[in-house]
Amino acid sequence: MSNSGLLQIVRGACGHDCPDTCAWIAETQDGVAVRLYGDPDHPFTRGVLCAKVNHYLERVYHPDRLLYPLRRCGPKGSGQFQRISWDAALQEISARWRRDISEYGAESILPFSSAGNQGLIQHSSLDQRLFSLLGVSRLERNICGAVAHEGLCATQGSGVGVNPEDLVHSRYIVLWGTNTMVTNLHLWPVVEEARRRGAKIVVVDPIRTRTAAAADWHIAVRPGSDTALALAMMHVIIREGRIDHDYVSRYATGFEQLSERVSQYAPESVTEVTGVSAADIEKFALEYSGVGPSLLRPLIGLEHHRNGAMMFRVLACLPVLTGAWRHRGGGLARSTGAFQYSMLNMEGLLQLGLSQRFARSLNMRDLGRDLCSTALSPQIRSLLVYNSNPAVSLPNQHLVRAGLEREDLFTVVHDLFVTETAKFADLVLPATSQLEHLDLVPSWGHHYVSLNQPAIEPSGESVANTELFRRLARALNRDEPCLYESDEELLRTALQTDHPMMRGITFDRLRQCGWLHLNHEEDWRPFAAGGFPTSSGRAELWSGKLQSVGLDPLPSAGEIRRGAPGTLQLISGKTLHFLNTGYSHQEPHRRREGVLQIEMHRDDLESRGLCDGEFVRVCSSLGEIVAVCRSSRSVQRGVVWMPFGGGQDALGVSRHVNNLTPEEPTDWGGGSGFYDTFVEVLRATAIVSE
Numbered sequence: 001m002s003n004s005g006l007l008q009i010v011r012g013a014c015g016h017d018c019p020d021t022c023a024w025i026a027e028t029q030d031g032v033a034v035r036l037y038g039d040p041d042h043p044f045t046r047g048v049l050c051a052k053v054n055h056y057l058e059r060v061y062h063p064d065r066l067l068y069p070l071r072r073c074g075p076k077g078s079g080q081f082q083r084i085s086w087d088a089a090l091q092e093i094s095a096r097w098r099r100d101i102s103e104y105g106a107e108s109i110l111p112f113s114s115a116g117n118q119g120l121i122q123h124s125s126l127d128q129r130l131f132s133l134l135g136v137s138r139l140e141r142n143i144c145g146a147v148a149h150e151g152l153c154a155t156q157g158s159g160v161g162v163n164p165e166d167l168v169h170s171r172y173i174v175l176w177g178t179n180t181m182v183t184n185l186h187l188w189p190v191v192e193e194a195r196r197r198g199a200k201i202v203v204v205d206p207i208r209t210r211t212a213a214a215a216d217w218h219i220a221v222r223p224g225s226d227t228a229l230a231l232a233m234m235h236v237i238i239r240e241g242r243i244d245h246d247y248v249s250r251y252a253t254g255f256e257q258l259s260e261r262v263s264q265y266a267p268e269s270v271t272e273v274t275g276v277s278a279a280d281i282e283k284f285a286l287e288y289s290g291v292g293p294s295l296l297r298p299l300i301g302l303e304h305h306r307n308g309a310m311m312f313r314v315l316a317c318l319p320v321l322t323g324a325w326r327h328r329g330g331g332l333a334r335s336t337g338a339f340q341y342s343m344l345n346m347e348g349l350l351q352l353g354l355s356q357r358f359a360r361s362l363n364m365r366d367l368g369r370d371l372c373s374t375a376l377s378p379q380i381r382s383l384l385v386y387n388s389n390p391a392v393s394l395p396n397q398h399l400v401r402a403g404l405e406r407e408d409l410f411t412v413v414h415d416l417f418v419t420e421t422a423k424f425a426d427l428v429l430p431a432t433s434q435l436e437h438l439d440l441v442p443s444w445g446h447h448y449v450s451l452n453q454p455a456i457e458p459s460g461e462s463v464a465n466t467e468l469f470r471r472l473a474r475a476l477n478r479d480e481p482c483l484y485e486s487d488e489e490l491l492r493t494a495l496q497t498d499h500p501m502m503r504g505i506t507f508d509r510l511r512q513c514g515w516l517h518l519n520h521e522e523d524w525r526p527f528a529a530g531g532f533p534t535s536s537g538r539a540e541l542w543s544g545k546l547q548s549v550g551l552d553p554l555p556s557a558g559e560i561r562r563g564a565p566g567t568l569q570l571i572s573g574k575t576l577h578f579l580n581t582g583y584s585h586q587e588p589h590r591r592r593e594g595v596l597q598i599e600m601h602r603d604d605l606e607s608r609g610l611c612d613g614e615f616v617r618v619c620s621s622l623g624e625i626v627a628v629c630r631s632s633r634s635v636q637r638g639v640v641w642m643p644f645g646g647g648q649d650a651l652g653v654s655r656h657v658n659n660l661t662p663e664e665p666t667d668w669g670g671g672s673g674f675y676d677t678f679v680e681v682l683r684a685t686a687i688v689s690e
């Protein structure tokens with residue numbers, strides 16, 4: 001080989017389900033990746049990778065990485081497999097799918113995927129085209145972000161917000177229900193820079209997270225009660241005349257109705273529900289409305305409550321009242337994802353018009369219920385899982401697994417590792433790592449568009465998602481050319497857009513530079529003037545649209561869930577060393593996260609006669625798991641914290657926090673109230689001896 005021994009450099013971008021979309025550089029030698037590091041020139045990710053991607057080559061070359069197709073040779077769930085060829089696997093899938101389609105109808109097939117790979121085409125492209133043509137059941141992918149987005153849209157008509165890099169101009173930053181230092185670490189230097197320039201950093205979180213501990217002020221709100229807190233802030237802001245009347249009269253509807261509503265939310269009236277003193281609420285409201293530019297930064301955490309959408313609807317009213325949107329660094333900054341997607345040629349990429357007829361849509365949250373349902377018509381007969389690990393990540397894990405255990409269900413899982421879901425599969429197919437496929441990665445945490453270029457050949461017989469769907473199409477004898485476009489063709493299609501912010505962002509330029517900033521003026525303020533993209537053209541403090549679907553037209557506290565007396569509210573957030581459930585199948589990441597712990601307030605331990613470090617059974621109405629209890633100053637009385645992501649409890653049994661969580665819908669937006677879980681914690685030995 002002429003390049004033998006030469007070091008080559010390839011630019012890529014992380015496609016993990018994370019807002020940061022880090023730009024990386026891979027060094028390869030003789031077809032092997034020898035080094036991976038953050039691109040130091042990227043203005044947002046600045047050459048820094050996270051605790052996971054810093055060790056990405058270990059993932060690529062991990063001895064447990066799936067390299068060949070496997071067929072189950074033991075009971076479902078046992079993880080016993082034998083190697084088979086791709087041809088045999090494809091033949092089996094096509095034979096089964098054809099039979100299902102003719103006997104039960106195409107809707108008896110359910111493709112299930114999430115954002116395990118959030119690159120544009122590996123997330124959605126040929127898969128969607130094939131599904132449309134086949135007429136299989138569709139999935140509502142709404143477990144992450146959809147609720148928050150809907151909530152924001154109710155007030156401001158879109159999810160568009162402040163450019164995250166502009167936070168340096170903010171003088172009052174509220175990280176509201178987001179653990180920035182763990183889940184969005186590249187925003188933290190921006191926050192720090194703002195602090196150096198004089199900003200105050202406030203964290204609103206029931207848990208004293210790393211981020212809360214690093215802030216200037218931590219407001220330890222009671223879970224789910226942020227709506228009441230924000231309404232009380234509005235009460236103070238209106239009472240004290242801190243309203244930007246000019247902004248409100250030009251750009252908002254329903255100020256009078258809102259004023260009347262929040263008159264019921266005097267700070268004293270919400271201290272019990274929020275756990276925040278009236279004095280602190282007053283102070284928070286006055287600081288927020290007095291120091292500018294002020295910025296609210298929620299991300300996802302808040303949406304995992306029953307009143308999840310309302311959380312975001314209510315927060316979005318604050319910068320409208322104060323006119324914070326006028327100022328650079330003022331307003332609200334959540335996901336930039338929908339914003340980036342809105343600029344791409346998604347119609348061309350997905351070709352949803354290929355659908356010949358209506359196909360039902362199933363909510364991903366309800367997978368367990370739907371798999372176990374005898375009423376669903378047709379019943380789900382075949383399941384194809386990719387980009388997701390539902391046996392761990394979905395609520396009511398017990399039901400999901402009961403569904404996956406069905407003998408008459410044919411399950412195919414495409415992944416990089418034998419996940420807990422894959423253990424229930426009839427066939428497991430190997431997927432490529434991000435070093436092994438091409439993609440464009442829009443970011444939900446900044447304004448750069450990045451190209452992920454393959455650095456090495458696919459390991460073993462692994463294939464990218466796009467290639468999987470080409471192979472499936474071929475096996476099913478489909479002859480539509482749109483099912484066989486190359487990855488590059490797909491990306492070129494997606495980039496065929498005349499959106500002004502995409503001007504100059506072409507495939508060829510991206511191939512050269514790796515990443516490019518959206519094309520907008522440096523001082524870009526989405527809602528400084530000109531209104532909002534709602535049907536009224538204004539921010540809807542009062543919403544006719546919500547009223548028309550039977551919802552409260554005004555911001556309200558929504559349903560704040562509280563458990564039965566004696567139960568504790570369980571919050572299960574993201575961890576440093578796992579990416580959702582990703583990396584939990586790998587040592588040393590598992591070791592770094594350690595044995596499963598539950599953090600409890602000392603009084604809650606003592607009142608149960610428990611000691612720090614002992615094994616406890618954590619029980620909800622749905623299930624129970626074993627953890628080591630820890631006396632922690634990070635949690636308030638009545639609230640407990642456990643990490644989400646690992647697959648095993650403290651006894652090494654394959655069950656985790658979602659064994660306890662209910663598949664309960666959020667108010668609107670179709671998500672799941674993961675954090676409205678109420679548990680009892682009992683000494684493990686006492687129960688064992690019962």
Ligand SMILES: Nc1nc2c(c(=O)[nH]1)N[C@H]1C(S)=C(S)[C@@H](COP(=O)(O)OP(=O)(O)OC[C@H]3O[C@@H](n4cnc5c(=O)[nH]c(N)nc54)[C@H](O)[C@@H]3O)O[C@H]1N2
Pocket residue numbers: 017018019144176177178179180182183184204205206207209221222223224225226299300301302305571572573574575576577578579580581645675
């Ligand atoms: N290291 C790492 N990074 C990740 C991920 C990961 O698994 N690991 N996952 C990625 C994904 S998919 C996502 S969605 C994002 C999520 O990013 P975040 O939204 O930042 O993360 P969460 O852990 O879901 O929740 C954030 C915080 O919300 C708090 N919270 C819970 N209930 C309430 C409440 O009622 N009120 C308030 N004020 N706060 C509350 C939790 O205590 C938690 O600290 O992170 C992404 N980044």
Ligand SMILES: Nc1nc2c(c(=O)[nH]1)N[C@H]1C(S)=C(S)[C@@H](COP(=O)(O)OP(=O)(O)OC[C@H]3O[C@@H](n4cnc5c(=O)[nH]c(N)nc54)[C@H](O)[C@@H]3O)O[C@H]1N2
Pocket residue numbers: 017114115116117122143144145300385386387388389390392393394414415416417419431432465572573574579580581582644657658661674
């Ligand atoms: N209790 C509790 N539950 C939660 C949450 C919580 O905070 N608490 N968070 C929720 C949230 S916000 C989210 S986003 C979900 C996440 O839930 P899921 O979307 O199910 O995410 P993961 O568990 O990370 O599964 C992604 C899988 O995709 C695989 N993968 C990565 N790249 C590729 C690829 O290119 N091709 C294929 N075929 N596979 C690939 C990974 O190896 C991994 O196994 O969990 C939700 N569940």
Ligand SMILES: [Mo]
Pocket residue numbers: 017143144145300
């Ligand atoms: Mo997520």
